[in-house]
Amino acid sequence: MRNGNDTDRKERNIDTTLNALSARKEAPKIWFFVLLIIYIFTSVVINRLAHSNNIIRVGNQVLPFTAFAGVLSSLGNLSIISLVVVYRKKGFCTALIILLSQFPLLLIQMMRHHNIAILPGIFGNILTSFAVLMLYLYNVKIEKYQIRLRDQAVTDRLTGLPNRFACSELINDLVSRSEKFAVVSIDLNNFKSINDTMGHDMGNVVLTEIAKRWKAAADSRLSGTLDFITRQGGDEFAIIIRNYHSDEDIENTIRYYESVLENRLTINECDYFITASFGYAEYPTDAQNVDSLFSYADAAMYNVKRTNNSEHLTRFTPDLLNVEKTLEIERKIRTALEEDRIYFVLQPQYDISHKLRGFEALARMDDPDGGNISPVEFIPVAEKVGLIDKVDLRVLRKAADFFSRIIKKSDDDITLSVNVSVKHLMKNDFIDEIKDVINSFGIPGSQLEIEITESVMIDSAEKALQCINDIKSLGVKIAIDDFGTGYSSLSYLNKFPADLLKIDKSFIDKMNTSESSKQYVAAIISIGHIMDFEVISEGVEDDQQLEILRDIGCDFIQGYIWGRPLPQEEAELLVLGGSS
Structure with missing residues (x-):
């Protein structure tokens, strides 16, 4: 197995993969700069208008250029508030720095030029700062709640591993980016006998211990590939394997997880020797959609169980099932x-x-x-x-x-x-x-x-x-x-x-x-x-x-x-x- 360095292991593990999935759903960075440019532009124009004596005629009405300052000020405030709403902490820090830096400049300008007309702008800045602060605090509260909901949505309650939903989210993301990966379907062999003889509570303890080992293996990256282990339900698990170069790399990774599993489990002074059946399919070589990919990986895994293959591992081939039908x-x-x-x-x-x-x-x-x-x-x-x-x-x-x-x-x-x-x-x-x-x-x-x-x-x-x-x-x-x-x-x-x-x-x-x-x-x-x-x-x-x-x-x-x-x-x- 190829060893990854410590920094790489910390950067590319299961939790950071989940965080990356969430991050990709955030607003594009380009709009951050668009909102910032709008605010800077409106601030410059407002400053010019404040010193302008020009007028504009609309019908019989005469309007000074300074009359448009309020409109532009509202547009600027809207863009600065949008920064906070959409970009949260980064938007809040940017907005607060801009607003606080403008406040003393406005005061100095008012005192130097004895221009009392600037006073509404100062109060507007103060009120906008308060609005930005309240929005940010509310956002923090909402974000904590969203994180808790996300953890519940993507985490298997028993084992703490990512669940079927998280697995589907990652696969859909990889497919949308046309990234090559393999799906490994895993089923523990004769696990039902543990439930029948030792009870479901003991079976749950065994599942939890297996999940702990496999998560540690995935986070360590000792397999030489980037792996995402999930529990699909019951005694079924799945691995998403990335950053490999050949079928041999995939099979070496699977054998690594098999070796981790086969190390003796000792729970309450009872020894358990667990084996599993592994079947895998590759995107986009074997299938071009998520449902087919899982079906093919399952077909390969069930073929291992059906034939009692001593290798405990096989890759999907079309002859395993009447796929088209x-x-x-x-x-x-x-x-x-x-x-x-x-x-x-x-x-x-x-x-x-x-x-x-x-x-x-x-x-x-x-x-x-x-x-x-x-x-x-x-x-x-x-x-x-x-x-x-x-x-x-x-x-x-x-x-x-x-x-x-x-x-x-x-x-x-x-x-x-x-x-x-x-x-x-x-x-x-x-x-x-x-x-x-x-x-x-x-x-x-x-x-x-x-x-x-x-x-x-x-x-x-x-x-x-x-x-x-x-x-x-x-x-x-x-x-x-x-x-x-x-x-x-x-x-x-x-x-x-x-x-x-x-x-x-x-x-x-x-x-x-x-x-x-x-x-x-x-x-x-x-x-x-x-x-x-x-x-x-x-x-x-x-x-x-x-x-x-x-x-x-x-x-x-x-x-x-x-x-x-x-x-x-x-x-x-x-x-x-x-x-x-």
């Missing part, structure tokens, strides 16, 4: 959200005697280029690029608006069931979103059902259970979607406060030809009933499946046999008795 669908999702092309259809759910239970709202999307895009295509991409919460919420609000109007016209106690992704459920403001939907559209909580997949019980059981309990406190029902396809255990299921299990269509499809599939479905129904859950089977398409499910005690049916997904108008007719 993914980016095209992402573009269409973003356009559909902007142009309100996300909509829903409603698939009926019935009890075993064919009484309407309610509807599941299914997300659909118009292709901005014409036609429709299958949810099988756009839902996984929305999850991958972080847009699934927006899609979920758009469907939830639209479906709730429709459903609230229907239940006001009908006395039926029917339920609206809506899918929510795990990522959306884990958002801090998810409960507030549900409350807002209930309050905005007047839907009783008991007639709203949130569907989540069983994987949430493994991904983050503790937080998930807290969130689900909060949902239940609103009276909202919980359904476990696609049950049996994941890896949940009975121990999780036993403490999971759900109301309904949904059996995946893949098991229903095989019941007619596979006795083991039939027995598996029967076992799920039995377990659900033991745990006081109701059970619904998805994808029921023929009479034989229906009879089997009726015989083994399934509670509800959803599928083409009794109802395909319907547009709003047909769903309304179904509820109000127009069709069956």
Whole structure:
């Protein structure tokens, strides 16, 4: 590694990078000199006018040149006040020096020439000085508040590292200046096992210690490059690497951070040996926009984890994912959200005697280029690029608006069931979103059902259970979607406060030809009933499946046999008795 000198290390570390980002948003220096020149110019002209006996005729009016002194004086004062407002301390010091230096000159001039007309100018200078001082003191107070807000906006609360927002700010700045850099996506290996065995508090301590080491490494510049380390969330980090000459420099820097990480961590007399997976992409070689750059770096990192690469490091190459297809669908999702092309259809759910239970709202999307895009295509991409919460919420609000109007016209106690992704459920403001939907559209909580997949019980059981309990406190029902396809255990299921299990269509499809599939479905129904859950089977398409499910005690049916997904108008007719 190339060593930087001490002065360079102090000048180019994480904190100074953040400060530099803020500094670049300040007003251009050229306007400082423009305002200064305006003030000097008006002062010179006013001085000339004060000794001038010339006049100017405007119609029948005769105006002495000295009459324009007040106008120019106001313009000068405005420019000097603008210096303080826009350039803060530098502007204040400049303005104060100018005003205080003029004050004795005006006094001397008044006494020497016995010119009492200068007196308003002296008082004007005094008042302007007071105005400048008050503005500066107010600016100082505001600036302290802004610094505190900026620190909160760009700093990860747990580790003290810059956060995802700070990372995006730096990257946008570098892109705007066409500066070459690399983005490194980092994910700690098997970190979940620390949370599961030692608890989340200990996991947070480990994350904090890792962040402390990596920040010290970045500030030291011992890597030989200029590095900006950030925490993206959970056990995910990112490094922005600059001032390198080759791929070898980038990889040497990454290996430096890897070596810092792999030094044994000892916390509360427990030793931890942490490793991580690193993937990187370069701007502008690999991508020309921020979103693609992060997607590519993530793709490289996930490839390391998927292949269990002993090198723990790889660079993005196009063959790692179908980039073009993914980016095209992402573009269409973003356009559909902007142009309100996300909509829903409603698939009926019935009890075993064919009484309407309610509807599941299914997300659909118009292709901005014409036609429709299958949810099988756009839902996984929305999850991958972080847009699934927006899609979920758009469907939830639209479906709730429709459903609230229907239940006001009908006395039926029917339920609206809506899918929510795990990522959306884990958002801090998810409960507030549900409350807002209930309050905005007047839907009783008991007639709203949130569907989540069983994987949430493994991904983050503790937080998930807290969130689900909060949902239940609103009276909202919980359904476990696609049950049996994941890896949940009975121990999780036993403490999971759900109301309904949904059996995946893949098991229903095989019941007619596979006795083991039939027995598996029967076992799920039995377990659900033991745990006081109701059970619904998805994808029921023929009479034989229906009879089997009726015989083994399934509670509800959803599928083409009794109802395909319907547009709003047909769903309304179904509820109000127009069709069956």
